Amino acid sequence: MxxxxxxxxxxxxxxxxxxxxxxxxxxxxxxxxxxxxxxxxxxxxxxxTITIADIIPLIFNHNSSRAGRKHPDQRAASFSPHVPLKEICYARPYMAAWATRIVGDHIYDRVGKLARKNRSDPRSHRHLRATSNGRTENANVVEWEDVKFSIEELAALYKNEDRFLWYLTECFSASRKKGQVIVKKTRPHPIIQVGAISSFITSRNRYASGDLGLLLGLWLFA
Known part of the structure; x- marks a missing residue:
């Protein structure tokens, strides 16, 4: 060499x-x-014959790419969203921190896209309003038909609309057995995922009632 x-x-x-x-x-x-x-x-x-899929694991798993105990600051930088990348010398923590920021930016973009009004999908109830003052064009005022929502349908909608966000929320909420995701009889994780993603949507867009927020409120007081 x-x-x-x-x-x-x-x-x-x-x-x-x-x-x-x-x-x-x-x-x-x-x-x-x-x-x-x-x-x-x-x-x-x-x-x-040899692709990037072969090279990246070799770099990430190489012994020299790992920061030892003598370099606690380098070890702590792994998956850090804040430590300047130029300050991370070892390959493994650098790659982890870099990937964290790439994923974080992508999450921001994906949730923002979900929070936008989707007029082409009749299943989307994200921008429902309790009332309309008439000044907003094409405002979707909530009707009783909208309250008849289904968690299962919302789960299928979210999973189909953005598999990336669905996978991440699954990592947060799902249990695993021998490395495989399992759905528990009590507190099944898809329900948790639906609530989490709906909350993200509501947080990002003040006009988005989410697929759950307004509907649950009306259902509770009906």
Whole structure:
């Protein structure tokens, strides 16, 4: 490895990788050769024998990627949403912290999308209103038919609409046996998931009563 790096004028493996995966910036002259571009593209698109799916686990599970007890700050940075990534030196905690932020941003986007009004789906009751002053066009005023909701139908709707959020809330609420998710007879987790996702929707959009909030309120006082 050292001989290869020296032959091509690189001081370290990191420097070589930074050049290998350097993206072309718009307006900047691309100094990469055609072969360079093709090789990287083929690898990143998974069109070769060894793909990124093989490399990432090797890096994450490598002994040298783990921070030892002598570096408690590095160990604590794993999955951290706040520690600056540049301050995380070890590969495993860095990858965990980086993935945490990617997932966090995606959750924000997905819940925001769910909270928006969906006029194309008749099953969606997210933007119901108790009354309308007539100034808002196309306001959906709650009717008794809307109160006849079903937790099972909401669970199926959420699961179909956003499997990513459904999976995450399942991780929070579901029990497992031998690594497999199980549904308990008492307090089945899909009900908890429906309540949680509905609360997220209500929190993100003041006009969204959620699929449960307003309906449950009317049902309790009916």
């Amino acid at each position: 050292d001989n290869v790096l020296r032959t091509y004028g690189f001081d370290s493996l990191g420097e070589f990788l930074s050049v290998l995966f350097h993206p072309r910036i718009r307006g900047e002259k691309d100094s990469r050769t055609k072969r360079h571009r093709q090789a990287v593209s083929t690898f990143l698109r998974g069109r070769c």
